[in-house]
Amino acid sequence: MAKKHSPDQVDVAALQTMLRGAGLRSTTARMAVIQRLQAANSPMSHSELAEELMPLGFDKATIFRNLADLTNAGLVVRSELGDHVWRFEFRDHAHSEIRQHPHFVCIDCGNITCLDQATLEKQLKTIDDQIGHVTEVLLRGHCTSCQ
Numbered sequence: 001m002a003k004k005h006s007p008d009q010v011d012v013a014a015l016q017t018m019l020r021g022a023g024l025r026s027t028t029a030r031m032a033v034i035q036r037l038q039a040a041n042s043p044m045s046h047s048e049l050a051e052e053l054m055p056l057g058f059d060k061a062t063i064f065r066n067l068a069d070l071t072n073a074g075l076v077v078r079s080e081l082g083d084h085v086w087r088f089e090f091r092d093h094a095h096s097e098i099r100q101h102p103h104f105v106c107i108d109c110g111n112i113t114c115l116d117q118a119t120l121e122k123q124l125k126t127i128d129d130q131i132g133h134v135t136e137v138l139l140r141g142h143c144t145s146c147q
Contacts, residue, residue, distance in 0.1 A: 011035075022073035029058050033066045034090065037076060042112040043087030043103070081105050081112060081138055089114075102137035108146035115139070 015034055016026040024030065032053055037044060046067060050060045067088050070076035077089045081103055102115040115137075124134050 011038075018075065019073075022075055024069060024073055024075075027066075029053075029062050030066045030070070032056060032058060033063060034070060034075065037070075037088055037090040040089070042114055043079060043081070043089045045085050045087050049088070079103070079136060082140060083110075087112070102139060104139045104141065104143075106143035106146055107140050108142055111143050111145070113143070 019026045046064055050063050071078045077091050078086050104113040127134055
């Protein structure tokens, strides 16, 4: 009979396999970075990740190097949302398309919301046909909390 794994063990094993498949070693720091990004509801900056992971014993430089490695391997997406700060997101390979999903940024509080790409896909296809391939969409405005 096969041994059952807890959901956490299955996720760890899948992430380790994904890292190795991308040619990366499965280090403790790299696993911490990718697990935190996978759990995030919106893109995270290096400083946000460092704030959460430094108390666990990881330094800022190690976190930054791992973000760069994960981005170069295509496992993480890096974007700049209009404020000159790079933010990082786990790339969901189950729904992986070349085009990144759109984001909404509140100009008052800075809250970032990931938007469902499917709702814009038809309109973006029309724009692609007219002017070229759109790779990123950013919407800015006032969130419901700040209105």
